[in-house]
Amino acid sequence: MTSEKKRKSNEFPGSFESKCINTIRFLAVDAVQKANSGHPGMPMEASDLAYVLWSKIMRYNPKNPQWLNRDRFVLSAGHGSMLLYALLYLTGYNLTLDEIKAFRQWNSKTPGHPEYGCTPGVETTTGPLGQGFATGVGMAMAERFLANRFNRPDFPLVDYFIFSLVSDGDIMEGISSEAASLAGHIGLGNLIYIYLDNRITIEGPTDFALSEDVGRRFDAYNWQVQHVNGYDLTGIEESIQQAKGEKSKPSLIIARTNIAYGSPNKQDSADAHGAPLGEEEVALTKRHLQWPETPAFFVPEDVLLHFRQAEKRGQERENEWLSLWEAYKKSYPELAHEWENMHKEPDPSQWENSLPLFKPEDGAVATRSASGKVLQAVAPHLPGLIGGSADLAPSNNTFLKNFGEFKNTGGRNIHFGIREHAMGAILNGMALSGALIPYGGTFLVFSDYMRPAIRLAAMMGLPVIYVFTHDSIGLGEDGPTHQPIEQLSSLRAVPNLMVIRPADAQETVEAWKIALSRRDGPTALILTRQKLPIIDRDRYAKASELRRGAYILADAPESKPELILIGTGSEVPLLLSAYEQLLDQGIQVRVVNVPCWELFEMQSHEYHEKVLPSYVNARLAVEAGCPYGWERYTGTQGKIIGIERFGASAPGEELFQQFGFTVEHVIKDAKELLSSV
């Protein structure tokens, strides 16, 4: 430590607390300046609020960021990431000052926006506005669920709070409105959000685009609303305590703040949003706030010692909780066992035997219906399985009978309301508890409404399950607005999202097995509205082959195949019919079922070559969706029967005829292909 660094804060004027706060503030300023990139305005603005939260309110253990009963901090205004990194460093998380100096550089733990899994203490990835806000609601719902399930008199095993700093973007984005309405409806008393009311956005003053009465609006959502000066430490602390005391409502504390607080020329200016202050303004600001101009990244020793008390405090709090947990285990051994189980890697042997079995003789079944049966079958064995639908439960078959309503009762059925986007983020928040396996349903076409949340689930590697039903024009009369066309392609393009479109009820069981076992990312199940025949697995390959992503469902019986029919989901039975007819005509044809591209891509080159041998150029892919992307498997000489327009309103069977999804069309195109390649 240099002599300069050893300087204590009493060597320069101002209260000790203001020095602590300025330490946060100028770590952010200096890091943004050094990176020559980032947002200094927000950390400068919110250092006082953050100081109160992290030194006086929140329960956390820097040495164990995984402590289950810690309070959660969500920086919904993720562009202010340096605020969070400064706090994590100062309070003693595993984040060094060197990492702060490497802000926004390759391979640092201090990326431009907070990233879950990258930096210890970062609870969720934020940056896309509104996501943190809504994810926090999911975290709070997880806490309420676990508290309802596990707390017993004198055993408050789960009683953490979710704190968040939210910005104008969160106030304006629709996803936050959805989440706020639901949070108020449920009455999430464990949710405490502080709104940085700085009246500045990137384009300029917020009154360019925002003049609503935010407090009144949140009051209408059934939130407790308070107003506070963002630089009045006592007022801030009191308002947070007041919020903690309100057990039946979420709280919004509207803090009047100034962006780039302390900067003589950039405070209250949009210029402080997405760019460093500049060397000169950094110096002026330090002078203005009576902070030493050098060195950069200055942390007075006593300030650090003060912040680092969080380690001892946190360890004590965790120890208290661990004592509680030990006593709990003795008093409630079964519940304790369940708790432990919910936090472990999933063990499929606990539920695999309960899965339904679908046989051809039982008749046709919609895959959405099969999915509902799987959910119902595994639910008793998976106490962390919790979810619902964005007001389409009867259509998505997502309701768990006998498992109660989430609201007030600790039940496992959530009514998300007509709020797909918030549902997506809430699922993320629930998954982040580490205890829950959250699922959410809507029509496949409305996956578009929740894409930003799906993307974050994929980026964070969260085990979230989407139940997307009504998966093609096969849904029929509702017409083009409800018929997915480009959704399958668009979801397959998302990195780390597993998209599974089973071809019958039995494959739906297999798809759920994959989804429930996956821990490192989300899975989208793509299910039909209409009934599909159960494939005869005595005649064709086993449904369990789904785990390879693609497999030879029916092969050329007499020689190498000369033609390959490729398909997914509801088009597979069609291909099997075509296959039988082509066989009768002496054509050596193979049917390859591709329920999951991502799983297939994980297989070896040898397996790929086995399933789709490169010597076969006559390949016909059939999928009732946009053909985009299928050339990967058909090659440029192959053909795709897909849909290159939007759908239409008519009965589903008629649409399949009109759009060419018929055995006759498949046979015709297959033969043309055979004669042309």
Next chain:
Amino acid sequence: MTSEKKRKSNEFPGSFESKCINTIRFLAVDAVQKANSGHPGMPMEASDLAYVLWSKIMRYNPKNPQWLNRDRFVLSAGHGSMLLYALLYLTGYNLTLDEIKAFRQWNSKTPGHPEYGCTPGVETTTGPLGQGFATGVGMAMAERFLANRFNRPDFPLVDYFIFSLVSDGDIMEGISSEAASLAGHIGLGNLIYIYLDNRITIEGPTDFALSEDVGRRFDAYNWQVQHVNGYDLTGIEESIQQAKGEKSKPSLIIARTNIAYGSPNKQDSADAHGAPLGEEEVALTKRHLQWPETPAFFVPEDVLLHFRQAEKRGQERENEWLSLWEAYKKSYPELAHEWENMHKEPDPSQWENSLPLFKPEDGAVATRSASGKVLQAVAPHLPGLIGGSADLAPSNNTFLKNFGEFKNTGGRNIHFGIREHAMGAILNGMALSGALIPYGGTFLVFSDYMRPAIRLAAMMGLPVIYVFTHDSIGLGEDGPTHQPIEQLSSLRAVPNLMVIRPADAQETVEAWKIALSRRDGPTALILTRQKLPIIDRDRYAKASELRRGAYILADAPESKPELILIGTGSEVPLLLSAYEQLLDQGIQVRVVNVPCWELFEMQSHEYHEKVLPSYVNARLAVEAGCPYGWERYTGTQGKIIGIERFGASAPGEELFQQFGFTVEHVIKDAKELLSSV
């Protein structure tokens, strides 16, 4: 007409108005029953409100659905489509009773949800909840803009209202919150929305998921809020007149209604949502409301005569307006000329000469910056060009200098706020005016937030322009949350959306030419944050070749090509460098630039074969995004340098290195490819 059909309404009891209303109600009931598909509950619930609107309030001409100053009716609750079809038929639009009987059938004009362009009188496609609500805000903004621009004392050329029936879905969806906040901010007095407060959603009572105080919330948004009984005709009319009188605020009329009004067993039940009543319940309901049980689709003659007065009334109103227009032309010939121009097909000769020209010697230019220059250059010549950004104008370069702020002044710069989804729908609403060329900007990654609105623009074929900047990892430090990966693929998969990613500033000019000339669908411009060199068009092919979607930018000089490098946008300069080095090494290489897949797909087979001859298997595609889909042009033997994960936070140039977008990597992969195929 059968004798039964000739029956007049005075043959059975009840007031004449209630018969008119029941005619609407039972047309819907019978049509849903005949289709055995659809939503009867909402039309049954809202027939009284619709009757008041369409017979006492709205100005429209059934014989000219295009009359420019008509009031607009938006059925945001699009699932109640039969309500609208019944009104259109009864008031005399070109929609027959036979079409009503063909509800939800192939090729009928009465699809499951209202479709713009399919049915005369349908102002916008609705169904995906919240879209109608937000699109209506765009329509109202268009009206305000045109009124500000063209109205003169005693010449109220533009003074129409936007009416909408909105449902619980609209109240809950985030897009509506965004749009409502902006509408209140602007003070859209021409917007009158009636909320069908029926307390029932698909899953059951709304209190499963909704308990906010809707009125208080909209009051906070600066809306006028009224409450009314949805079956009190006088009260309804008075509340709408009250709403029309409030010129400085949008209005929400909260109408307490009953879903499936009149059905003895299904009123106020979620069962009435997505399924026909059933023959028996239809009969019971008719009996309950004293309506003849047979025939189905019964329209009393006097009721029809009464509704059809709308034709005469509408023609008179249009005639009055046409007289006003004739006088206006004499008093304000220049404005009248501008008005006419704005409603015509665009004439590129009016603005093409003003376009900027970018040359290599002027130095590197970010395509977002070139885009801003184009916008500024054409704006004086295109008075209908209007738009803005979702709070990223300084980054998207979307601000039109010297064209004022939209709010209150009739300027052309809109601050949408941090509300991408509402922006998307508002652009649709503005485009539906037929007079405006709306554009909206945000970061490409946030196109995810507005996908449902983009989809509707594509479905409706609206000339909307998206300015999507920050188009790859090249944006740098903001990191993976802000770096698009799958967005390009996902947008290319949308039918009828044109996605253009220019390779330099000059191609950006060409891309804008395409976008401004396109009338039958939306265009997404994909632009860089970082500077790109201007391609030397003396050495390489002309930028105007962009209009073919893909073209040979640089060719093998000495023989047929043995290798083709394929790329878009910021990767093209990289390919040109690799090309020069490969040429030096004696390799006959071609560079194909593919700025727009959709345009390329429209070209002839011969052109495709010319650009990408089938005899060349060594094809390397390079794009700083997800490789999904590129096999269409590389074939299965080719290779793709793309990104199969999420991005990272670091300076953009470093990321290009780390992710393999370097000349060395391209050359290495190209050579490997050459030796392997």
